Amino acid sequence: LELLKKQYKRQNADRVISDLYSAMDKIRCHERDVAINKLKAKHTIGEMECEVLNDLTHAVAYKILAEPTKVLRRAAEQDDEEYLTTVKELFRLNGGK
Amino acid sequence: LELLKKQYKRQNADRVISDLYSAMDKIRCHERDVAINKLKAKHTIGEMECEVLNDLTHAVAYKILAEPTKVLRRAAEQDDEEYLTTVKELFRLNGGK
Numbered sequence: 001l002e003l004l005k006k007q008y009k010r011q012n013a014d015r016v017i018s019d020l021y022s023a024m025d026k027i028r029c030h031e032r033d034v035a036i037n038k039l040k041a042k043h044t045i046g047e048m049e050c051e052v053l054n055d056l057t058h059a060v061a062y063k064i065l066a067e068p069t070k071v072l073r074r075a076a077e078q079d080d081e082e083y084l085t086t087v088k089e090l091f092r093l094n095g096g097k
Numbered sequence: 098l099e100l101l102k103k104q105y106k107r108q109n110a111d112r113v114i115s116d117l118y119s120a121m122d123k124i125r126c127h128e129r130d131v132a133i134n135k136l137k138a139k140h141t142i143g144e145m146e147c148e149v150l151n152d153l154t155h156a157v158a159y160k161i162l163a164e165p166t167k168v169l170r171r172a173a174e175q176d177d178e179e180y181l182t183t184v185k186e187l188f189r190l191n192g193g194k
Contacts, residue, residue: 024161027157027160027161028157031153031156031157031160032153034153034156035149035150035152035153038149039146039149042145042146043140043146048139049136049139049140052132052135052136053132053150053153055132056128056129056131056132056150056153056154057153057154057157059124059128059131060124060125060128060154060157060158061157061158061161063124063128064121064124064158064161064162065161067187067188067189068187068188071186071187071189072187082183083183083187086179086180086183086187087187089168090164090165090168090169090180090183090184091164091165092164092168
């Protein structure tokens, strides 16, 4: 039973983290496409250029969320559910439903 | 005295928020410059292109932090210091020192 509880809590943390990343991916992909369209007015934008812009938005977003993700995972391991609740509230993640 | 307390708390929140944004700005400016250098290998990168990439990283970072910022400001107004502490821990902001 103890093991099941632990597993459940880890899954809970995983869900919050995955909601966080999917909210953030929506933002970064939208902004990436806006920027690509702006550059297309003056340049030939091929695969290489799209990749640079994709990598750029990916790096910015993932690096900003790197610390919170680590802290969340550690908190979940240590049974600290406060963090999960606060992160859900901070980023307005509605329980992943 | 009540007014002073309120002001102090608001300043506290402002400091956490400004630490958060300066940590995030460092990330986005670094990644922006990496991307600009990659594009320079194939393109003439002038003011317009730098602006597009700057706006892109700015938009991604600020939109990710928009909700947390709002929640923090509201929490500070409502005397909820828990949030400030959690955000400092989540993003490893060491008290802005």
